[in-house]
Every structure is written in C-alpha cells, then in structure tokens.
Amino acid sequence: GENVEQHPSTLSVQEGDSAVIKCTYSDSASNYFPWYKQELGKRPQLIIDIRSNVGEKKDQRIAVTLNKTAKHFSLHITETQPEDSAVYFCAARSNNAGNMLTFGGGTRLMVKP
Amino acid sequence: DVKVTQSSRYLVKRTGEKVFLECVQDMDHENMFWYRQDPGLGLRLIYFSYDVKMKEKGDIPEGYSVSREKKERFSLILESASTNQTSMYLCASSLGRYNEQFFGPGTRLTVL
Numbered sequence: 001g002e003n004v005e006q007h008p009s010t011l012s013v014q015e016g017d018s019a020v021i022k023c024t025y026s027d028s029a030s031n032y033f034p035w036y037k038q039e040l041g042k043r044p045q046l047i048i049d050i051r052s053n054v055g056e057k058k059d060q061r062i063a064v065t066l067n068k069t070a071k072h073f074s075l076h077i078t079e080t081q082p083e084d085s086a087v088y089f090c091a092a093r094s095n096n097a098g099n100m101l102t103f104g105g106g107t108r109l110m111v112k113p
Numbered sequence: 114d115v116k117v118t119q120s121s122r123y124l125v126k127r128t129g130e131k132v133f134l135e136c137v138q139d140m141d142h143e144n145m146f147w148y149r150q151d152p153g154l155g156l157r158l159i160y161f162s163y164d165v166k167m168k169e170k171g172d173i174p175e176g177y178s179v180s181r182e183k184k185e186r187f188s189l190i191l192e193s194a195s196t197n198q199t200s201m202y203l204c205a206s207s208l209g210r211y212n213e214q215f216f217g218p219g220t221r222l223t224v225l
Contacts, residue, residue: 001172009153032211043117043203043216044156089155099210100171103148103155 002027002094006104013080014112021107023090024072032093033066033073034101039086047088048075080111116140117217119204125223132191134220136204143209145187147171147179150201150219162187163210194224 003026013019023033034049050057050064050073057064061080066073077084087108091101120135136145144163148156148171158171160179168179176198180188187206191198204217 004155006155034213036216043218045216046213049213091156098169100158100161101214102172103157105153105155 002030002092002097002102004090004092004102004104006090006107008107009105010108010110012110012112015080015082017080019077019080019084019109019111021075021088021090021109022072023074023092023104024070025092025102026071027092027094027096028068028071029096030071030092030094033064034091034093035062035064035075036089036091036103037086038089038106044089077109080109082111082113085109085111117204117206117215119202119217119220121220122218123221123223125225126191126194127225128195130191130194130224132194132222132224134189134191134202134204134222136187136189136206136217137185138206138215139185140206140208140215141184142206142215143184144207144212144214145181146205146207146214147177147187147189148203148205149173150203156203159189194222196224198222199224 031052036044037047038044063076090104117138146161147159162181178190205214207214
C-alpha cells in the first residue's frame with residue numbers, strides 16, 4: 001500500500017520567517033495530496049490541497065509544490081505568524097489504496113514571536 | 114457548516130471492557146471514517162464506510178469493529194479494550210470518496 005513519510009517532525013521558526021515541510025510518497029498512482037492543520041486541542045482541518053496534474057498551488061501565505069517524478073510534495077508557509085503554530089499533516093490518496101488517504105506522521109510547527 | 118460530533122472528548126476504561134465510540138454527522142455525507150492518532154504516526158485508518166450497513170477495513174482494523182445502521186451515525190467498537198488501544202480517536206466524514214474529509218473533535222481514550 002501507500003506509505004507517506006513527513007519531515008521534519010518538529011520545526012521551530014522565528015515569526016516572519018518561512019517554514020517548509022516535506023513529504024514523500026511511495027505509490028506512483030497517488031493523485032491527490034491534501035494538507036491538514038491541527039491546532040492544539042482542535043480537530044484537523046484542510047488548509048490546501050493539490051492534484052497530480054499541477055505542480056504548484058498557492059493560497060495567500062501558503063503554497064504546496066508537487067514533484068511527481070521524485071514522488072515528493074512540500075508545504076511552504078511564508079511570513080509565519082504565531083497563529084501558524086500547529087501540527088501539520090500531509091496525506092496522499094491512491095487508486096491502489098481504495099482511494100483512501102494515507103497520512104504522514106505530522107510536523108509540529110512552533111512560531112516564536 | 115459541516116458538523117461532525119463525537120460522543121465523548123475523554124474516556125477512561127479498564128482492560129477487557131467493551132467500549133463504544135459514537136460519531137454523528139449532520140450533512141448527509143455518504144462516507145465516514147475512523148482514525149486513531151498517535152504521536153509520530155499521524156492518522157491511521159481503522160475502518161471506513163461508504164454507505165449504511167457497509168464497512169471496509171482500513172490499515173489497522175485488528176481489535177476493532179464498526180457499525181453503521183443509520184447514514185448519519187458511525188460507531189467504533191472495542192470488543193475487549195487493551196492498554197495498547199490508548200489513543201486519540203478521530204471520526205471524519207465526506208460527501209463522496211473524492212471530497213474533503215471533515216473531522217470530529219476527537220475522543221481521547223485511556224485504557225487502564
């Protein structure tokens with residue numbers, strides 16, 4: 001089945017700096033890659049996603065890039081703010097896995113004011 | 114707004130007890146999911162359901178069963194709770210198989 005690895009597991013940045021979280025996947029049939037943000041004590045919520053027919057997608061301060069050849073995708077957050085502090089999960093969906101989402105292990109991002 | 118609710122935020126049970134975790138969604142979603150969340154392991158799929166009375170095993174179904182008698186409700190059952198089932202359990206729902214999954218607030222289960 002699909003395997004998704006996420007790095008780093010923890011990331012600490014200064015407010016205003018950029019943050020990058022990287023994920024790799026194993027199944028070349030994966031075609032959808034969402035990112036979820038989970039604030040402390042709250043439920044995960046979708047913040048951005050990308051499909052395999054595009055290489056990059058932006059939404060204000062967040063962007064996601066996808067390299068299908070290398071089977072990796074990344075989340076980029078620019079001008080980080082304290083409210084960006086959370087755990088971020090990447091995921092991949094593959095036709096070979098019943099179209100279910102396989103999640104990475106998560107990254108705890110801490111933005112220091 | 115989609116609302117996914119779970120019956121308990123915190124639950125403490127003893128080894129060997131039967132445990133029921135309930136999830137309800139109010140948006141007429143076809144699909145419902147149960148995940149467990151453990152540090153460093155992300156979210157792992159236990160079971161999912163595409164329709165009433167339909168269920169499919171996820172990646173880690175051992176020790177769990179599910180029930181979906183009504184479209185809006187999806188229950189996770191631990192027949193005989195064990196300490197290694199201490200975890201955060203998250204329910205989710207989606208309109209279709211390819212749509213965004215909306216999560217519930219989670220149930221933190223401790224098995225003593």
